[in-house]
Amino acid sequence: MNVAIFIGSPRINGNTATMANRLTEHLSGKGVTCRTYYLYHHKIQPCIDCRRCKAEDQECIQNDGMNVLYKNLEWADVIIFGTPIYWFGPSAQTKLMIDRFRPYFANKKLYGKRAALILPAGSGEGDCDMTIEQFKRVFKALGMGLIDVITLQAYDEGDAELLLKKHDFVLDLAVKIMQKEEV
DSSP states (O other): OOOEEEEEOHHHHHHHHHHHHHHHHHTTTOOOEEEEEEEGGGGGOOOOOGGGGGGGSSSSSOOSSSHHHHHHHHHHHHEEOOOOOOOTTHHHHHHHHTTHHHHHHOTTTTTOOOEEEEETTTTOOGGGGHHHHHHHHHHHTOEEEEEEEEEEEESSSHHHHHHHHHOOOHHHHHHHHTTOOOO
């Protein structure tokens, strides 16, 4: 099984990365191949609504950091999106990535894949509802299945690590990923 993890936090040692790294440890221990991508390390341009992704090759014509991300979205069996919650929504880099999913609506290359969300938020789960709903709609439009959502009340660096010592919510997600349920 191949898992691609996309982290939409600018902090490489932040709570989102802590949760994603723990997930990678659990899955790698079970023989899963994991690749992690920090979205802030990729220059993602906004969608320019040229609509070329709906014609010809049904691919985005922009030549930017999404090219690497597109290849790995298609490589993965399971896709994990991790983003801190900023003003009740995903980070700007995460939103840029989502906006560039338009080719997948036409070409169906993500159809049947499974996905999960990792969402640390300063005020906890209550701040995540709009982001969860946005991703649910994206997954439905692309024919993807939602495995699970992990939310943690985590604001300062290290908060996620402390919470995961009490209960390893990420292990629970790893178990669900390994179940290989159909969409």
